[in-house]
Amino acid sequence: MTGLRGSLLAATALLGLSSALDLPANLKSFYDVVSKGKCSNVLSDGFYSSEDSASKYNAVYCGDHLEDWGIVYLQGTNNDLVNMDIDCDGIQGSPADDGRCGKSGDTQSDTSFEDAISGYTNGAVKNLDANAIPYVVFGNVKNNPGDNYKEFKPQEYGVEPLSIMAVVCDGKMVLGVWGDENGSDNAHPVVGEASISLATLCFGKGMNGNNGHGENDVLYIAFTGKDAVPGASANWAATSADQFEQSISELGNKLVAKIGGGSVPPGGTNFPPASTGAPPPASTGAPPPASAAIPPPAVTPIFPPPSGPSQPHTPVVPPPVQTPAGGGGSGSGSGACAWEGHCLGKNSVPFPSLFPLDLVCRNRGKILALCGD
Numbered sequence: 001m002t003g004l005r006g007s008l009l010a011a012t013a014l015l016g017l018s019s020a021l022d023l024p025a026n027l028k029s030f031y032d033v034v035s036k037g038k039c040s041n042v043l044s045d046g047f048y049s050s051e052d053s054a055s056k057y058n059a060v061y062c063g064d065h066l067e068d069w070g071i072v073y074l075q076g077t078n079n080d081l082v083n084m085d086i087d088c089d090g091i092q093g094s095p096a097d098d099g100r101c102g103k104s105g106d107t108q109s110d111t112s113f114e115d116a117i118s119g120y121t122n123g124a125v126k127n128l129d130a131n132a133i134p135y136v137v138f139g140n141v142k143n144n145p146g147d148n149y150k151e152f153k154p155q156e157y158g159v160e161p162l163s164i165m166a167v168v169c170d171g172k173m174v175l176g177v178w179g180d181e182n183g184s185d186n187a188h189p190v191v192g193e194a195s196i197s198l199a200t201l202c203f204g205k206g207m208n209g210n211n212g213h214g215e216n217d218v219l220y221i222a223f224t225g226k227d228a229v230p231g232a233s234a235n236w237a238a239t240s241a242d243q244f245e246q247s248i249s250e251l252g253n254k255l256v257a258k259i260g261g262g263s264v265p266p267g268g269t270n271f272p273p274a275s276t277g278a279p280p281p282a283s284t285g286a287p288p289p290a291s292a293a294i295p296p297p298a299v300t301p302i303f304p305p306p307s308g309p310s311q312p313h314t315p316v317v318p319p320p321v322q323t324p325a326g327g328g329g330s331g332s333g334s335g336a337c338a339w340e341g342h343c344l345g346k347n348s349v350p351f352p353s354l355f356p357l358d359l360v361c362r363n364r365g366k367i368l369a370l371c372g373d
Contacts, residue, residue: 020172020201021249026260031168031219039075040064044152047140048188049082049216058216059191061152069258070224072157074191076216082192084169084213086199087137088130089180096131096239101196104209111135111180113161120162120232128179134198134241135179136165136220140191142184149184158224162231164252167194168219169202175245175252177230178222192218197241223255 039062047059062075088101089108111128139154167174199207235247
């Protein structure tokens with residue numbers, strides 16, 4: 001019995017290490033679009049998904065939704081995304097280290113934001129543990145000022161160190177943090193790298209320090225603003241990726257929910273919810289409730305704006321209409337209205353900004369004459 005219980009506990013632990021979050025419908029819709037598209041607002045280009053990429057760069061930092069959703073993400077240039085290399089930097093030999101990082105040939109004992117981690121934990125944790133903390137290597141910096149190397153600094157676009165990042169991989173979503181930067185120790189400026197614990201959540205324990213995921217189908221999303229930083233509320237002392245991810249899931253899910261924005265983003269692309277496979281509900285034939293929102297009909301302005309450069313507005317006064325004898329119009333003079341009640345103030349007409357007249361005489365939608373004072 002003891003042996004069976006031990007086996008169950010071991011299996012549970014293994015499942016915990018390989019768990020990931022369900023992919024929300026809005027994020028799946030976004031992924032389906034960008035994984036087959038190209039970036040319009042390129043923040044910085046000239047990056048490579050892997051060292052063995054073609055001679056021309058094949059990845060960019062994209063800001064297509066920097067303004068509306070507050071995100072920066074990596075986009076491929078061939079209607080694809082980027083891959084996932086493995087990072088084993090930070091704390092070495094921790095209880096979470098299962099030996100898979102030992103295959104890495106370029107492991108370092110430090111990461112980019114050690115001081116911040118120490119501050120959040122009052123010195124109890126001094127660095128990230130790649131075996132337990134799911135983090136993304138994001139941004140590119142020169143190891144030496146004289147290096148001829150392409151840089152990208154996410155801070156310049158509002159991304160804060162150790163802020164939440166969302167990764168879409170293998171049909172799942174993994175939440176992590178921005179924990180390290182790509183240095184200038186490769187022939188090309190490379191992107192698409194994550195800690196071994198994050199890679200394991202994505203693709204399982206086949207990941208190791210020398211074996212990542214080579215397909216360009218991984219989406220890395222960084223969120224801007226200080227409200228994307230979990231700070232001291234994150235479990236920086238976690239001994240598994242599952243523990244850490246749970247500590248940031250509430251904030252992470254809140255940030256992910258902004259993607260899609262509930263409206264049509266620039267360019268007219270609407271990201272519908274993911275299909276569940278269920279058939280649509282049958283129509284009952286009943287009319288919609290009175291409270292149902294009905295969109296207003298499209299209205300064409302009487303005088304559409306000119307297509308050329310804007311010019312100073314010159315009022316156009318309609319020709320006067322002769323008042324019939326005894327008409328008793330609401331104005332006076334040859335330009336008076338011929339019928340009571342037809343003088344409308346400019347704020348009463350459908351498009352007041354298009355009418356230069358303070359008062360106009362209207363009949364069946366046509367401006368007939370200036371009304372008298």
